[in-house]
Amino acid sequence: MGNIFAVTNQKGGVGKTTTTVNLAASLADSGKKVLMIDLDPQGNATTGCGIDKDAIEVSSYEVIMAEAKASDAIIRPEGLGFDVMPTNTDLTAAEVQLLDIKLREHRLRLALESSKEKYDFILIDCPPSLSMLTVNALVASKGVLIPIQCEYYALEGLTSLLRTIERVKQRANPALEVTGMVRTMFDARNNLANQVSRQLISHFQNKVFHSIIPRNVRLAEAPSHGLPVLNYDRTSRGSIAYMALASELMRRDKKATSAS
Numbered sequence: 687m688g689n690i691f692a693v694t695n696q697k698g699g700v701g702k703t704t705t706t707v708n709l710a711a712s713l714a715d716s717g718k719k720v721l722m723i724d725l726d727p728q729g730n731a732t733t734g735c736g737i738d739k740d741a742i743e744v745s746s747y748e749v750i751m752a753e754a755k756a757s758d759a760i761i762r763p764e765g766l767g768f769d770v771m772p773t774n775t776d777l778t779a780a781e782v783q784l785l786d787i788k789l790r791e792h793r794l795r796l797a798l799e800s801s802k803e804k805y806d807f808i809l810i811d812c813p814p815s816l817s818m819l820t821v822n823a824l825v826a827s828k829g830v831l832i833p834i835q836c837e838y839y840a841l842e843g844l845t846s847l848l849r850t851i852e853r854v855k856q857r858a859n860p861a862l863e864v865t866g867m868v869r870t871m872f873d874a875r876n877n878l879a880n881q882v883s884r885q886l887i888s889h890f891q892n893k894v895f896h897s898i899i900p901r902n903v904r905l906a907e908a909p910s911h912g913l914p915v916l917n918y919d920r921t922s923r924g925s926i927a928y929m930a931l932a933s934e935l936m937r938r939d940k941k942a943t944s945a946s
């Protein structure tokens with residue numbers, strides 16, 4: 687198992703893509719070799735790295751359909767310190783096409799076999815569903831990062847996500863673990879956010895990352911420039927928060943690796 691992490695939550699708009707792109711950039715900035723895989727047909731992580739979706743020659747669609755090797759799809763966007771396997775809306779078709787294929791849940795895992803050793807970290811941005819694409823990400827991963835926006839319904843969808851992770855663990859990937867939950871778009875002045883945050887900690891204790899990602903306008907602006915926030919405004923609160931999260935992930939990962 688390579689050092690692969692799925693960034694997932696079937697809710698849309700909770701900060702999955704923002705977390706994937708900025709964690710990739712922060713890990714790379716710390717000297718790690720990083721690959722970011724865009725597995726959401728919307729391709730927000732792809733455009734967020736400055737890649738023109740219409741100009742992609744080989745995407746994660748061809749890789750997951752075994753029409754191309756992972757290494758043929760991987761590119762290094764100009765000015766960034768990490769590699770990207772981009773996607774576009776072609777990937778929407780994979781959801782349906784995968785249903786008729788043998789080993790359909792293992793396609794991404796198999797495709798990454800030959801490339802994974804080149805990287806210290808591989809991060810997968812998942813679509814907002816518990817679909818076959820998300821299952822492929824979970825089967826390929828050793829850890830799951832769950833971005834959570836601390837609002838009223840935050841904990842509701844979590845049960846079905848954790849159930850899906852447990853099912854994948856039992857059937858296909860016994861090594862799979864929840865690495866941690868990341869509180870995103872956090873506003874410390876908001877009582878409800880604090881209340882949900884406390885609930886999260888009382889349920890999941892040390893599974894909740896200490897680093898909190900604040901609501902920060904620079905994080906929302908950076909994708910429209912096709913840049914991770916580090917490349918857009920290095921001193922912003924968003925940059926600092928994702929650098930802290932990257933450090934925490936590296937520490938947790940080291941601990942987990944030395945324990946196993």
Ligand code: ADP
Pocket residue numbers: 697698699700701702703704705730814870871872899900901902903905906907909924
């Ligand atoms: P998801 O991938 O889960 O759908 P995104 O990462 O695309 O979520 O985030 C949803 C929206 O919120 C985007 O417009 C993004 O720019 C914005 N956003 C995400 N995180 C933050 C943050 N910490 N502060 C401000 N805006 C954010």
Ligand code: MG
Pocket residue numbers: 702703704726730812
């Ligand atoms: Mg997204």
